[in-house]
Amino acid sequence: MSVTGSRRLLAVVAIAACSLAAGSAQAQTRAETLRYVTGASVNTLDPNIPGSTREAFAVSLSTYDRLVSFGRKQLNGKWVFDLGKITGELAESYEVSPDGLKMTFRLRKDAKFQDGSPVTADDVKWSLDRVVTAPVLGKAQLLTGSMTSADQFKVIDPLTIEVTLPKPDKLALPNLATVYPIIINSKVAKAHATPDDPWATAWLKENTAGSGAYKIETFKPGEQVIMARNEAWNRGTPDKSAFFKRVIVQSVPEPATRANLVERGDADIVVDLQASDVQSLEAKGKLKVISTPQYNAVTFISMNNQLPPFDNVNIRRAIAFALPYDDMFKAALFGRGSPLFGATWADGKPPNGVYPIPQPVKLDLEKAKEYLKAAGMPDGFSTTFSFNVGQASTAEPMAALVKESLAKIGIKVDIQKLPDAQMSTQINEKKLPFFTEGIVAWLPSTDYFYRNFYTGSQRWNYSSINNSELGEIAQKARFESDAAKYEEDGKKLNAIHFSEMPQIPLWQPSQDAVMASTVEGYTYQFHRQVDYRDLNRK
Amino acid sequence: MPAVGATLTRAGKRFLSSLPALFGVLVFTFLLMRVLPGDPAVFFASGPNAGKEEIEVIRKQMGLNKPVPEQLMLYLYDVGRGNLGRSMMTGQMVTKDLRERLPASLELTFTALLIALVTAVPLGVLAALRPGSAIDHGVRFFCALGVCVPTFVSGLLLIYVFYYLLGLAPDPTGRVDIFAALPPRQTGFLLIDFLLVGDFDGWWAAFRQLILPALSMALFVVAPLARITRASMLVSLGSDFVRTARSVGLPWWRVVVTYALRNAILPVITIAGIVFSTMLGANVLVEKVFSWPGVASYALDALLSSDYAPVQGFVLLMATVFVIVNLLVDILYGIADPRVTIG
Numbered sequence: 001m002s003v004t005g006s007r008r009l010l011a012v013v014a015i016a017a018c019s020l021a022a023g024s025a026q027a028q029t030r031a032e033t034l035r036y037v038t039g040a041s042v043n044t045l046d047p048n049i050p051g052s053t054r055e056a057f058a059v060s061l062s063t064y065d066r067l068v069s070f071g072r073k074q075l076n077g078k079w080v081f082d083l084g085k086i087t088g089e090l091a092e093s094y095e096v097s098p099d100g101l102k103m104t105f106r107l108r109k110d111a112k113f114q115d116g117s118p119v120t121a122d123d124v125k126w127s128l129d130r131v132v133t134a135p136v137l138g139k140a141q142l143l144t145g146s147m148t149s150a151d152q153f154k155v156i157d158p159l160t161i162e163v164t165l166p167k168p169d170k171l172a173l174p175n176l177a178t179v180y181p182i183i184i185n186s187k188v189a190k191a192h193a194t195p196d197d198p199w200a201t202a203w204l205k206e207n208t209a210g211s212g213a214y215k216i217e218t219f220k221p222g223e224q225v226i227m228a229r230n231e232a233w234n235r236g237t238p239d240k241s242a243f244f245k246r247v248i249v250q251s252v253p254e255p256a257t258r259a260n261l262v263e264r265g266d267a268d269i270v271v272d273l274q275a276s277d278v279q280s281l282e283a284k285g286k287l288k289v290i291s292t293p294q295y296n297a298v299t300f301i302s303m304n305n306q307l308p309p310f311d312n313v314n315i316r317r318a319i320a321f322a323l324p325y326d327d328m329f330k331a332a333l334f335g336r337g338s339p340l341f342g343a344t345w346a347d348g349k350p351p352n353g354v355y356p357i358p359q360p361v362k363l364d365l366e367k368a369k370e371y372l373k374a375a376g377m378p379d380g381f382s383t384t385f386s387f388n389v390g391q392a393s394t395a396e397p398m399a400a401l402v403k404e405s406l407a408k409i410g411i412k413v414d415i416q417k418l419p420d421a422q423m424s425t426q427i428n429e430k431k432l433p434f435f436t437e438g439i440v441a442w443l444p445s446t447d448y449f450y451r452n453f454y455t456g457s458q459r460w461n462y463s464s465i466n467n468s469e470l471g472e473i474a475q476k477a478r479f480e481s482d483a484a485k486y487e488e489d490g491k492k493l494n495a496i497h498f499s500e501m502p503q504i505p506l507w508q509p510s511q512d513a514v515m516a517s518t519v520e521g522y523t524y525q526f527h528r529q530v531d532y533r534d535l536n537r538k
Numbered sequence: 539m540p541a542v543g544a545t546l547t548r549a550g551k552r553f554l555s556s557l558p559a560l561f562g563v564l565v566f567t568f569l570l571m572r573v574l575p576g577d578p579a580v581f582f583a584s585g586p587n588a589g590k591e592e593i594e595v596i597r598k599q600m601g602l603n604k605p606v607p608e609q610l611m612l613y614l615y616d617v618g619r620g621n622l623g624r625s626m627m628t629g630q631m632v633t634k635d636l637r638e639r640l641p642a643s644l645e646l647t648f649t650a651l652l653i654a655l656v657t658a659v660p661l662g663v664l665a666a667l668r669p670g671s672a673i674d675h676g677v678r679f680f681c682a683l684g685v686c687v688p689t690f691v692s693g694l695l696l697i698y699v700f701y702y703l704l705g706l707a708p709d710p711t712g713r714v715d716i717f718a719a720l721p722p723r724q725t726g727f728l729l730i731d732f733l734l735v736g737d738f739d740g741w742w743a744a745f746r747q748l749i750l751p752a753l754s755m756a757l758f759v760v761a762p763l764a765r766i767t768r769a770s771m772l773v774s775l776g777s778d779f780v781r782t783a784r785s786v787g788l789p790w791w792r793v794v795v796t797y798a799l800r801n802a803i804l805p806v807i808t809i810a811g812i813v814f815s816t817m818l819g820a821n822v823l824v825e826k827v828f829s830w831p832g833v834a835s836y837a838l839d840a841l842l843s844s845d846y847a848p849v850q851g852f853v854l855l856m857a858t859v860f861v862i863v864n865l866l867v868d869i870l871y872g873i874a875d876p877r878v879t880i881g
């Protein structure tokens with residue numbers, strides 16, 4: 001061995017020793033640290049800021065408390081949030097008056113903000129007033145729960161606050177458990193308010209003043225957020241402070257790198273891997289993979305019901321029977337999710353009033369041709385099929401299959417891949433004839449879906465459907481307190497949806513959470529992120 | 539030293555004469571962003587339930603509710619005061635974002651360029667000394683390989699081998715181990731900041747983190763540098779002064795290094811300057827693959843979401859860097875060949 005050779009060997013040994021030593025020193029803190037890697041980034045500490053990302057929601061859920069939160073239930077052996085079970089978070093108890101017009105919340109006596117001051121009803125009022133008054137995202141959300149004005153929130157005593165509603169609204173209480181109505185330390189926030197910005201939106205974007213389970217240690221927008229445990233916090237379901245001492249939320253844009261990190265044990269949990277990576281990680285069996293169908297989300301193919309030829313219901317039906325559902329499901333999601341096609345409806349009626357409901361459609365080119373003939377276009381037509389770049393990994397293979405299959409009945413499809421901002425603009429202006437999109441509802445009830453996604457002229461009515469009967473039933477159902485009648489309304493809505501075929505629901509994609517085998521307590525949440533407070537390490 | 543003075547005067551003049559170009563870049567980018575399809579307000583109002591009202595709020599925040607000429611005037615006024623606007627994506631001032639991220643990109647690009655030069659110049663010289671030999675072909679093969687493998691492929695391959703399979707490299711995210719403490723920020727260059735506080739473990743951690751991304755970028759630019767070195771070495775080796783130097787019996791290394799290489803290095807400097815500027819903007823893929831918090835990936839994210847202010851700020855920054863690099867090349871020219879500064 002030459003001199004340089006042995007010296008090099010020495011160097012390698014030295015490096016190895018150094019990194020081993022560094023590794024063991026870190027190991028102690030490592031077990032108490034949760035490292036979460038994600039493709040997107042946290043861009044604000046206040047979830048109410050327009051443009052805030054889902055990752056930002058997850059962070060604010062840990063740094064702020066709400067009055068109430070969702071319970072959890074098991075769905076096919078996996079924990080998911082439970083819309084039907086609302087438990088207190090800052091509220092020790094709550095009651096809804098028999099007529100459904102008044103909700104009274106009694107605050108916990110021991111609840112403190114992170115600066116040590118007690119949480120009072122005044123803080124709650126200020127925070128709720130802010131959500132319905134300031135130009136923030138929560139405004140439109142609370143509207144869906146009939147909360148629109150600051151007059152509705154009343155301080156009864158320092159630990160009691162009352163919310164009055166104009167009509168009994170099923171979604172009022174759940175709305176208070178979403179990410180927007182966070183309870184802010186009003187004294188701190190007011191100190192940073194300015195005449196131009198009375199609700200301190202600018203300051204709260206980069207700072208927190210909450211009572212949540214974690215405090216912000218460092219916040220680098222677009223890179224990482226590091227949070228430290230708030231030892232005084234005791235509002236969790238198990239009534240104690242959160243398990244992990246530190247939580248690191250890090251942006252790692254490359255999906256393959258995220259997969260490598262979690263596989264090598266450097267990251268603890270990730271929810272947004274590519275379906276192919278999830279499949280191979282699951283096959284290797286070293287990690288825990290929890291796949292939950294996103295039961296509050298739907299991916300669909302939409303058609304513009306106001307633009308020819310899609311204003312003709314027979315054309316829409318023709319498309320519905322010309323899609324290669326099984327192939328699309330395999331190509332786009334590797335079959336990870338729950339399909340919303342290929343159902344059989346006895347006597348042609350929807351079996352229940354739940355949204356979304358699997359549709360009785362399957363690939364049947366003969367039937368599709370008949371519908372084309374009935375629409376007076378037996379030779380087909382030309383159109384464009386659009387999807388956005390952000391969804392390319394699933395939408396691209398899907399689009400190719402759509403194009404191929406529709407060509408068989410004479411419909412020529414031009415595939416259009418649009419940058420995300422351009423796609424949303426065109427959707428907002430109702431210019432796209434034929435495209436794929438996905439929707440999510442935080443509060444997945446049938447009437448909520450139909451009101452938000454199938455009525456009105458707003459952006460979320462993707463198919464631009466304008467059906468007065470559907471609109472009326474959806475409005476009425478919102479305030480329907482009789483469960484049997486509500487179910488009946490749901491069935492009616494589902495029946496109208498199928499006969500009008502404004503758009504074609506395809507599937508509910510799975511949320512694949514891949515985590516170290518020692519991580520426990522993962523629950524699928526309405527915001528489709530990880531609630532760090534749920535987790536612990538064996 | 540009058541030569542230094544002359545060089546500096548020349549550099550100053552060159553800088554002043556490039557100001558109109560910078561202004562043009564500023565206005566052009568501004569207009570280009572507004573012509574591009576896609577309404578940023580609609581994009582950023584994409585939360586569930588965001589309606590017309592939210593879109594209007596954002597439009598107002600971004601100043602898009604005013605006519606374009608007025609927007610341009612306001613923007614130029616702001617830029618004149620050193621304010622590049624606010625990013626919707628990160629919620630921070632663009633100047634702050636760029637200031638934080640530029641050192642990361644520069645550190646990476648400098649290291650990559652250094653690796654590339656240290657590899658490419660000797661390779662080019664070797665190839666030129668024995669044109670047509672096995673060495674020459676070997677160099678050519680290596681260069682072709684480097685150029686034809688895109689940086690993100692080589693990056694992913696390096697990660698796969700050195701991190702995933704062998705476990706030699708640290709996890710390929712960011713500039714330093716996420717659990718490690720950062721040095722107080724002085725220059726923004728981690729390798730320098732760690733040295734300034736005497737934290738050698740930290741320095742080593744940052745260095746280890748830097749190797750893979752720098753290597754994958756260097757691989758890509760070795761080829762142009764090696765090729766240009768070889769070509770200009772060939773010319774210079776065949777010239778009269780080298781023949782004279784050889785004939786007077788100077789040692790071969792002196793002939794090669796002092797006479798041939800010094801004359802051959804000018805085009806290499808030019809190309810290195812251009813390569814540097816392109817790398818700084820083009821390393822977006824490497825930055826993405828290695829989660830490197832640099833300016834290029836920042837600009838790409840901004841572009842995809844039609845976030846005007848960061849894109850405009852980035853283009854202006856790149857134009858400025860390009861001007862500065864050109865100046866540096868001029869100065870280096872002056873040092874390598876004093877004749878350049880005359881006249």
